[in-house]
Amino acid sequence: MRKIGSVPVLVLLAACATPPEPTTGLDRMYVINCGENHAKDVSRWTPGVNVGKPHVFSNHCYLLKHAKGWMLWDTGNPDRIAALPGGLTNPAGTITAFMKKTLVDSLKEIGVTPADIKHLALSHGHGDHSGNVNLFTAATLYVQRPEYAAMFGPDPQKYGFIPANFEKIRGNTAMIIDGDYDVFGDGTVTIKAAPGHTPGHQVLVVRLPKAGPVILSGDMVHLQYSWNYRVVPSFNFDVPQSMATIDAMKAYARETGAQLWVNHDMEQNAKIPKAPAFVQ
């Protein structure tokens, strides 16, 4: 009797050995235009290559519709820049930030208000990613431990952060992460540590029902070119660590068949549908 009884258990174990395709709770992703950054000399990001050439970087925010609530990945350039027709140039004069449409207006077009965002993560704390984070005081913040320490510690400027950008989310519920984290517990949205650009930089792996796995780059690389040729800016927090991260993520992409969507690569993004259209 025991022998007969054991058969279904074995079958069950065999079925569990391969995890099911995790496409349950995630319905869609909106890629939102969150500004443009016009650089005087692109070789700051591609050392030794295209010296003196100007370049326009795209900038995006990514809104995920999951059964457990809306999640926003990165918040773009600050909305207040939309009121400045000439954009906002940094003190060093190396880059000018533009915001053609505010994030609030882009969300409104989708039927979402800032208070609807329940889950919030930034690739890292720099100004072109944390520009509107103060709007999302109702959200749980998912952040790597070293990034949290850099953002909310005694010297955020040391890492190139503007603390006023995120002062209002200091009291948010925070999920402090060491490494990888499955946000909804169903495998559809996974944060992965990708340090180097900043101490606790992270990327997001999104498993959409139709598009398959997509890695959202943050600033792990700034251009498709940088990914192809392992090129990072010399101003990264830790250049060797940035290279190790690229190698690890390349191995991950090979293993999983994931695509890499590079936030700041204008040319690559021209092929991706933008909000209010969405990707599934």
Ligand SMILES: [Zn+2]
């Ligand atoms: Zn950036």
